Amino acid sequence: MKAVDTNILVYAEITTSPQHSRAHQVLTELAQGPAAWAIPWPCIHEFLRVVTHPRVYHPPLPSQVALQELKAILASPSLVLLSETAVHATILDEVVKQSGVAGNLMHDAHIIALCREHGASELLTGDRDFTRFTGLKITKAEQTANVLKMAIATVTKARRQPE
Secondary structure (H helix, E strand, O other), X not given: OEEEOHHHHHHHHOOOOOOHHHHHHHHXXXXXXXXXXXXXXXXXXXXXXXXXXXXOOOOOOOHHHHHHHHHHHHOOOOEEEEOOOOOHHHHHHHHHHHHOOOOOHHHHHHHHHHHHHOOOOEEEEOOHHHHHOOOOEEEEXXXXXXXXXXXHHHHXXXXXXXX
């Protein structure tokens, strides 16, 4: 199962972001696809904080618009929301010990722990900090974009082939 980090959600929402079209495409494919995909709850809260913050985006999204956009994402029937279970503290402890993170990177450790806890195999992100964690494939936004470009090129080439 693929999990989506905050910045993919933000890039998909903010049309002025250079990564917007790629992130929007990835999010749409996940949301409309049959395979289970996930968003950790802390990423949802962070998404709302970022897109409605006037010091981050000008103009920021009005809260009600951000909540409506979120509601559309949450409507995906294949979406799994990741939250803490009874074993979360143990898994978080393992993640922190393995990575040696502290301070602001504890938030990232929390995201990784949630993904591991729920069996996610991959995290789609634009944040390089996640590469310091093990046990989960980290696909950065630009890698996701390259995979999409290759897939689009393959489909386009196949369509051009004479029958």
